[in-house]
Amino acid sequence: AQSVTQPDIHITVSEGASLELRCNYSYGATPYLFWYVQSPGQGLQLLLKYFSGDTLVQGIKGFEAEFKRSQSSFNLRKPSVHWSDAAEYFCAVGAPDQNAGNMLTFGGGTRLMVKP
């Protein structure tokens, strides 16, 4: 069974600073990987996904993530954070042999706070 760990429960960055949110997964093969963002009281919005190919993935809102097989990681980055990026971020892993849309396993989330 797959698992996902987001080591940082809370992160605070200053507006304009760079951001990196960590995600480590456990899975026997190359998984499908996702980052979602959730604003308070809202559903989850897909930021980006990795299925195969280029290990550096570009997403919406200026986010990118890099799949590193050797480290079992899929860290999310943004070069310059905006106040509107304050939200909770979830990393998720899906098992390709069960279809990407099925059986996602989510990390516990990282809450991002942005200082003016």
Added chain:
Amino acid sequence: DGGITQSPKYLFRKEGQNVTLSCEQNLNHDAMYWYRQDPGQGLRLIYYSQIVNDFQKGDIAEGYSVSREKKESFPLTVTSAQKNPTAFYLCASALLDRPQHFGDGTRLSIL
């Protein structure tokens, strides 16, 4: 616009009462899912359905029931057997080889 609609946004349950959360999608997605989210935790899968008239238990199905009579609809019933129902409930849908799309959630509380 296509999307997933969850209703109501807020719901209150009395002791011993069953309540039903609605989830409707007009994305023509095959698969639908229900998740439970507790404060400070990730999402946990309650039930999922890949086709009409078929559904499977997720990790925390006890105290919940679902039906999938139509492709567009996947209602979740929180039964009186669920002793700790207070949570944020999220519905999602997907084509079978594509990422899941989420509704805006229903917050369930106990009176």
